[in-house]
Structure formats: structure tokens, C-alpha cells
Amino acid sequence: MEEFLMLFQLVIDQLRRGQSEIQEQILVNYVFSILLISEEVFTKERPTLRVANEIKLIKNFKYLFNKELNRRQSVKFFCNQMNVSLSTLDRAFRKYENSSAKKWINTRLIEEIEIELKRLDMSIGEIAFKFGFSEVTNFTKFYKGQTGITPKQFRSE
Secondary structure, three states: OHHHHHHHHHHHHHHHOOOOOOHHHHHHHHHHHHHHHHHHHHHOOOOOOOOOHHHHHHHHHHHHHHHOHHHOOOHHHHHHHHOOOHHHHHHHHHHHHOOOHHHHHHHHHHHHHHHHHHHOOOOHHHHHHHOOOOOHHHHHHHHHHHHOOOHHHHHHO
């Protein structure tokens, strides 16, 4: 039940941020997690479709990542938390997400960073520190490596 409340609060928070191009993907991830959790809860009461273990693994990974969003944890960290190998996690991601876990993390992080960059109430340095970067230069290199432009260029567009 606690997971439901947390996910619904994340959905509410996301909707309050205002519309953006990446908001739809973020909301889809939250709703997907809500559906998976509800299936687990109601499986005890009546038979439902079986969810592949890989989908449950992905759900758990996304849940853990969202909890640690501002701490910039590695994929290995999450594998250790879930007691699975990196190859098992990546195999599940390739099968259901057409991506690797690391690429998903980077895409998800960029989505959140861009939301903050659009808001203009925090400096680029503050945003960098918010997302676990100890140096603004590392943040800028990461962002530019993922998007092809710097955070400052994104903001000015």
C-alpha cells in the first residue's frame, strides 16, 4: 500500500510541474509501476495474468532508481540492492525496454534535469548538485554527452 501512495504522489507531483515533452514518458513509467504493483496485490484474491519475472525485475529497478534519483547511483548499485547480476538486468531491459539499464538511467536523468532547467528557479550549479554531481563541469560533460548541447544552451533555447 505504501508503494501505491508513493507512486500516486509522484504522478501528482509530475502533473503539477506543467506539461513538457518528456512528461508523458515519466507518467507512463509511474502508471506501469502502479499496474504491476496492483497485479501483485490482487493476485492473492483472484487469478490474473502472469507477469514475467523480467518485468518485475524492471519494475523493482525503476522503483529503486526513483528513490535514489538525486544520488546518482550506478547500475551495479541497483543490481546489488536487488541481488541480481548486471547481465540479468540488462537482458530484461533489452527484452522489454529495447535499451540497457544504464541507457535507461541516463535517459531518465536527462528527463528530470530538463524539467529543472525549464523551471529557471535554480542555477545550473544547483541543478548539478541536486542530481548528485559534485562538479558542474562533470554535470555539463554528462549532459552534453547525452544531448549534444550544454545545459546553458538548452536553457537558452
